Amino acid sequence: xxxxxxxxxxxAGAVSWLGAxxxxxxxxxxxxxxxxxxxxxxDHKFMGFPVTRWTTQWYVDAIHDQExxxxxxxxxxxxxxxxxxxxxxxxxxxxxxxxxxxxxxxVLFALVCMPLVVPGIVSAIALRIFVExxxxxTGAVAIIIAHAAHSVPFIALMAMTRLSSMPPNLLxxxxxxxxxxxxxxxxxxxxxxxPALIGGAxxxxxxxxxxxxxxxxxxxxxxxxxxLIFSRLFTGLSPSLAAISTMVLVVTIVIGIFAERFVxxxxxx
Amino acid sequence: xxxxxxDGVAAPATMPPTGRxxxxxxxxxxxxxxxxxxxxxxxxxxxxxxxxxxxxxxxWVVVWNVLPLIGMLRIxxxxxxxxxxxxxxxxxxxxxxxxxTELAAxxxxxxxxxxxxxxxxxxxxxxxxxxxxxxxxxxxNWQIRLLILVTVPSWVSEVIRAFSQILLLASNGAxxxxxxWSGVTSKPIQFLYNWFAVGGGxxxxxxxxxLVPLYAAIEKxxxxxxxxxxxxxxxxxxxxxxxxxxxxxxxxxxGAVLVFLVSTGIYTVPVLLSGPDTNLFxxxxxxxxxxxxxxxxRGAAYSVAMFATALLIAALLNYLIRPKRKFxx
Numbered sequence: 161x162x163x164x165x166x167x168x169x170x171x172a173g174a175v176s177w178l179g180a181x182x183x184x185x186x187x188x189x190x191x192x193x194x195x196x197x198x199x200x201x202x203d204h205k206f207m208g209f210p211v212t213r214w215t216t217q218w219y220v221d222a223i224h225d226q227e228x229x230x231x232x233x234x235x236x237x238x239x240x241x242x243x244x245x246x247x248x249x250x251x252x253x254x255x256x257x258x259x260x261x262x263x264x265x266x267v268l269f270a271l272v273c274m275p276l277v278v279p280g281i282v283s284a285i286a287l288r289i290f291v292e293x294x295x296x297x298t299g300a301v302a303i304i305i306a307h308a309a310h311s312v313p314f315i316a317l318m319a320m321t322r323l324s325s326m327p328p329n330l331l332x333x334x335x336x337x338x339x340x341x342x343x344x345x346x347x348x349x350x351x352x353x354x355p356a357l358i359g360g361a362x363x364x365x366x367x368x369x370x371x372x373x374x375x376x377x378x379x380x381x382x383x384x385x386x387x388l389i390f391s392r393l394f395t396g397l398s399p400s401l402a403a404i405s406t407m408v409l410v411v412t413i414v415i416g417i418f419a420e421r422f423v424x425x426x427x428x429x
Numbered sequence: 430x431x432x433x434x435x436d437g438v439a440a441p442a443t444m445p446p447t448g449r450x451x452x453x454x455x456x457x458x459x460x461x462x463x464x465x466x467x468x469x470x471x472x473x474x475x476x477x478x479x480x481x482x483x484x485x486x487x488x489w490v491v492v493w494n495v496l497p498l499i500g501m502l503r504i505x506x507x508x509x510x511x512x513x514x515x516x517x518x519x520x521x522x523x524x525x526x527x528x529x530t531e532l533a534a535x536x537x538x539x540x541x542x543x544x545x546x547x548x549x550x551x552x553x554x555x556x557x558x559x560x561x562x563x564x565x566x567x568x569x570n571w572q573i574r575l576l577i578l579v580t581v582p583s584w585v586s587e588v589i590r591a592f593s594q595i596l597l598l599a600s601n602g603a604x605x606x607x608x609x610w611s612g613v614t615s616k617p618i619q620f621l622y623n624w625f626a627v628g629g630g631x632x633x634x635x636x637x638x639x640l641v642p643l644y645a646a647i648e649k650x651x652x653x654x655x656x657x658x659x660x661x662x663x664x665x666x667x668x669x670x671x672x673x674x675x676x677x678x679x680x681x682x683x684g685a686v687l688v689f690l691v692s693t694g695i696y697t698v699p700v701l702l703s704g705p706d707t708n709l710f711x712x713x714x715x716x717x718x719x720x721x722x723x724x725x726x727r728g729a730a731y732s733v734a735m736f737a738t739a740l741l742i743a744a745l746l747n748y749l750i751r752p753k754r755k756f757x758x
Contacts, residue, residue, distance in 0.1 A: 178562040182575070185559045189579045192593035192633065195603055199596055253486040271490045278498075279694020281711045282736045285718065286497035289504055289729060309493040339459065340468045341478075346455040370586035372697055377718065386588045393592060393701060402596075405589045416584035420577055 193409060200402035218403035227388065228404055235385040238300060238375075239368040242307035246364050247357060249308070250315025255345075257316065258323045273313045280373040283310075288377045302378040307371060311364035315357070318423075322356035323349070359423035366412060366419075505730035524730030534713060534731070541710035541735070542742065545692040548631050549685050549746070552639040555632065556684070560643035561673075565655070576644060583637050591701040594630045595621065598702075622704030630698040635691050639684035646680025647673070675752075682751035686743045693739040710735055 201214045222228055253272045257265065275283060284306065291302040326349065334344035350357075372386040379387055385408065392401050458464050471478050504510055508521040528534050559579070563572050582590060597603050600617035608614045620626055650673065658668040696711040703709065714735065717728030 178558055178566055181558050182562045185555070186579055189582050189633075191603075192590070192597050193582055193585065195596040196589065196593045249486060249489045253490070256482055256486050268487065268490070271494055272486070274490075274494045277690055277740075279690060279711075279736065279739065281694045281696050281714060282501075282732045283497070285714065285728060285732050286501040287493075288718065289725065290497035290500050293500060305493060312489070339455075340472065342468065343455045343459045347453055366584055370584070372586060372588045377715075386586045389586070389592070390588045390697070390701075393588070393595075397595070401592070405592060409585050409589060412584050412586075413581055416581065417577070424573070 196402050196409060197406050199399055200406040202399045202402075204399070218400045219407075221400050222403045222407065225400070225404075228385075231383050231385045231388040234300070234382050235369055238303050238307060238384060239365040242304045242368045243311060243361050243364040245304065245308040246311035246315055247361055250312045250360065251319050251353070251357065253312060253316040254319035254323060255349075258320055272316055275310050276313050280371075281377075284374045284377040287374070291378065297380070298378050299380040300382070303375050303384065306374040306378055307364075307368040310371070310374070311360075311367060314363060314367075315360035318356040318360040319353055322353050326352050355423065359419055362415060362419035362422075366416060370412065501729045502733055504726050505733050507726045510725045524727045525734060527727065528731065528734055537708055537710045537713045538731075538735070538738075540707075541693055542738065544628070544631075544709065545689050545739070546742075548628065548635060548692045549639075549688045551628070551632055552636050552688050553643075553681065553684065556636055556640040556643050560640055560647050564644050564647035565650075565652070572644075572648070576641070579640070580637055582633075587634060587697040588701075590634055591630055591698050594626065594633060594698075594702060598626055598629070621702060622707070624707055626702040627699050627707050627709070630702045631692050631695055634695065634698055635688050638687040638691055642680040642683040642687070643677065644680075646677035646683075650676050678750055678752045682747050685746045685750055689743050689746060690739055693735060 200218055201216065204213070256262065257269055257272065259265070262268065278286075287302065287306050287309075288298070291297055291305075296302055296305075330348050330352070331344050334348045335341065339347060370386060371384075372390060375384040375387055376390070383391065389401065389405060389408075392398075459468075471481065505524055506520050506522065508519040508523070528538060563576055567575055595602070598620035599605070600619070600621075602620070604620065605614075605617040608618065609616075654672060654676070655668065658672045663671065694711055695709065696715060699707070699709040699712055700715075703712075710731070714728050714731045717724040717731065
């Protein structure tokens with residue numbers, strides 16, 4: 161790569177300072193998280209710089225920390241179930257919304273996308289009041305519902321984008337060959353939609369796994385992982401917290417990069 | 430298999446076998462007697478089919494997206510919650526009025542709205558050169574990679590991102606230690622628990638909501654347009670203000686609306702990074718839910734008021750920034 165290909169004339173000098181700004185911005189975005197990683201290797205009871213001695217003991221502690229393991233399992237369970245539910249209803253909404261001449265399509269589209277614009281704290285509180293007044297109560301079910309409701313628009317939008325590029329005669333052919341509408345959908349549309357659904361599912365799981373505000377208002381006694389980290393931030397800053405955060409951070413980023421690459425490679429095809 | 434050939438279902442009733450030689454489970458499903466009967470009923474009654482296709486997503490959306498908001502709106506007008514069993518609750522607007530009369534409510538409320546507007550502005554100033562660089566100064570095949578590099582932190586939980594800001598800003602944090610080590614200051618500077626921390630933390634969490642729409646908008650400007658402007662003698666500044674900026678108003682509007690809505694409702698960052706004089710309205714709302722059930726109507730009213738105001742201001746921003754439709758190409 162010899163240099164920028166689409167440079168406008170008379171702008172040769174501008175590359176350097178814009179590039180420098182970009183580098184500064186990358187540092188601004190990534191340095192804070194690097195601090196968390198650094199801190200997790202500090203061989204001292206208290207967090208803070210400078211770090212003089214290093215250790216991996218905090219990681220050993222973390223994998224023996226029952227509270228952490230419980231929160232991790234709880235968060236994973238919620239993420240998986242919420243994503244499964246979100247996939248079913250997100251896909252269902254996408255199929256419905258991809259009909260161009262649907263009655264009140266605009267209204268329905270807005271309703272499906274509503275969770276994207278309602279601030280997290282508002283939807284968390286609305287759901288808290290809702291689960292209390294309907295008798296569902298706080299706990300895993302409430303959190304799963306909140307996360308599924310949040311992931312439906314993401315999955316629906318991704319599936320709709322993919323559906324719009326599907327040749328319409330594919331489903332008709334399947335029908336002509338004797339499949340009923342449901343079976344035709346499962347065997348023809350579903351494989352075609354798979355890249356969008358896998359991408360949507362990964363992002364939905366990540367957003368559920370990372371969610372703090374909804375779980376904070378809807379959890380009963382068991383904390384999810386972000387709630388555990390949050391409460392430990394108040395009970396003294398120990399590097400063990402940095403070790404836990406680093407593990408979460410690394411797994412999140414690896415999965416995120418994988419999903420990003422996956423979705424892009426499939427969409428490019 | 431012949432029983433499938435009844436009614437309106439066209440023959441043949443079997444799908445061709447899959448390539449691997451095993452029958453697809455959905456093909457087996459179509460052979461199942463119970464499923465076949467159900468399928469016949471649904472296909473014979475278009476109303477039932479429509480109910481399935483339309484009804485289920487509509488039901489989902491109404492139950493989980495609409496009803497909770499209506500419930501919150503209802504409770505915000507009650508004078509007591511849970512309601513008295515004998516007389517039922519009274520209706521009142523005192524919770525909304527308290528937003529105008531109580532210092533502890535209206536001050537954080539106004540502060541939050543002003544804060545969110547400031548965050549929009551700063552994010553715009555920060556994100557614009559970065560977006561321009563990515564869209565116009567980087568080879569196409571590198572644009573997405575470099576964009577993803579800066580979006581990586583956004584996949585990480587907000588709690589961890591706020592925590593990372595503490596490590597940066599604390600009195601023994603990275604910035605203070607660097608400043609002291611390099612001899613700029615002799616004792617730590619208070620960065621945490623003030624506007625610097627809350628503002629910085631909020632921008633850290635929201636800047637990508639501005640960067641991505643700006644990038645998409647700038648990327649869409651044809652290079653020839655920019656070249657034409659330069660050829661016609663526009664200076665860099667003239668070209669920026671008279672060509673680039675008017676062409677990306679759509680992107681600016683989208684970014685401004687997103688950033689404004691997210692930063693009015695932001696909770697994790699102020700809880701962890703703000704001091705007593707910089708608390709934001711989301712914290713006031715949350716406090717109503719930790720006192721007792723009695724404060725829920727007030728918390729609900731505050732949520733409704735915050736969301737409604739945020740939507741109004743976001744709509745206003747959108748109206749002011751986005752070009753009017755008739756002028757759009």
